[in-house]
Amino acid sequence: MRSLRIATRKSALALWQTEHVAARLRAIEPGLQVELVPLSTRGDEVLDRSLAAIGGKGLFLKELELAMERGEADCAVHSLKDVPMELEPGFEMPAILQRANPFDAWVSAEFADLQALPAGAVVGSSSLRRQAQLKARRPDVEVRDLRGNVNTRLAKLDEGQYQAIVLACAGLQRLGMDERIRQTLAAPDWLPAPAQGAIAIECHHSAVRWIDLLRELDHAETRLQVSAERAMNRRLHGSCQVPVAAYAERDGERFILRGLVGDAGSGELVRAAAGAVVKELTQAEALGVEVAEHLLAQGGRRLLGG
Numbered sequence: 591m592r593s594l595r596i597a598t599r600k601s602a603l604a605l606w607q608t609e610h611v612a613a614r615l616r617a618i619e620p621g622l623q624v625e626l627v628p629l630s631t632r633g634d635e636v637l638d639r640s641l642a643a644i645g646g647k648g649l650f651l652k653e654l655e656l657a658m659e660r661g662e663a664d665c666a667v668h669s670l671k672d673v674p675m676e677l678e679p680g681f682e683m684p685a686i687l688q689r690a691n692p693f694d695a696w697v698s699a700e701f702a703d704l705q706a707l708p709a710g711a712v713v714g715s716s717s718l719r720r721q722a723q724l725k726a727r728r729p730d731v732e733v734r735d736l737r738g739n740v741n742t743r744l745a746k747l748d749e750g751q752y753q754a755i756v757l758a759c760a761g762l763q764r765l766g767m768d769e770r771i772r773q774t775l776a777a778p779d780w781l782p783a784p785a786q787g788a789i790a791i792e793c794h795h796s797a798v799r800w801i802d803l804l805r806e807l808d809h810a811e812t813r814l815q816v817s818a819e820r821a822m823n824r825r826l827h828g829s830c831q832v833p834v835a836a837y838a839e840r841d842g843e844r845f846i847l848r849g850l851v852g853d854a855g856s857g858e859l860v861r862a863a864a865g866a867v868v869k870e871l872t873q874a875e876a877l878g879v880e881v882a883e884h885l886l887a888q889g890g891r892r893l894l895g896g
């Protein structure tokens with residue numbers, strides 16, 4: 591009987607995602623032992639500043655990667671949207687699981703949607719991407735930072751510090767809090783983070799004896815979708831400093847990829863979209879680069895500070 595050690599963050603959502611991966615793996619390999627290695631990352635510990643202000647790539651990954659390098663864990667489970675466009679040398683992503691709901695959720699006890707808010711109302715989100723899309727629609731509402739895990743953010747909403755908050759549908763659904771979703775902020779109007787709703791497994795090249803098992807959880811269609819979105823983000827030099835959103839949708843043999851670059855302060859949004867036949871990874875990535883080029887040409891370059 592072999593035993594797999596999975597590095598994970600300690601939030602309720604991260605633990606749910608890791609338990610989910612563990613259950614899927616046990617179903618493939620009966621008798622597999624799974625041990626969780628819960629770790630705290632810089633992104634979890636520094637809560638008084640926005641992620642953009644902390645800066646740096648892989649704020650939610652580093653400690654997990656160090657544990658894998660030291661041989662203390664065999665793989666790690668991440669929300670793919672938190673994973674930098676380029677993995678650290680020596681690491682790979684053997685599996686991207688089937689995507690859950692990729693969209694954002696409007697969460698509010700009092701107000702059914704963004705339009706129903708009175709002027710001056712306070713909406714909570716620390717995501718520049720969400721801030722920009724909120725400001726674009728309602729320049730008269732105040733968008734205030736809101737860090738912390740899903741439960742912390744909901745508690746701050748319930749205390750009345752905010753009239754509404756925006757969270758990922760996938761996180762709420764995984765934690766059994768579907769009923770909190772007052773409205774789904776769906777494409778094409780409102781775009782999510784590249785790869786939102788997809789769970790990824792990362793491992794070090796030295797974990798050869800686990801690779802075949804981990805690869806079994808890969809979902810080819812999801813990998814195509816998120817590869818288009820991430821290729822767009824990569825071409826824009828996607829960091830956490832500038833709001834970027836993307837969503838790839840299948841239409842028969844084709845993908846439609848929609849993307850936007852924004853400014854969180856002013857609410858200015860630059861949008862672009864393109865379609866192409868996508869059957870393999872290189873086609874998905876080419877589509878991502880094409881939409882990025884459109885965004886750059888149409889004003890995105892200025893917003894990205896170039």
Ligand SMILES: NCc1[nH]cc(CCC(=O)O)c1CC(=O)O
Pocket residue numbers: 669670671672740756757758760761785786787788789
């Ligand atoms: N930023 C943290 C984070 N990373 C992934 C999710 C949601 C789950 C997912 O996208 O798979 C969340 C919570 C949120 O944005 O509300």
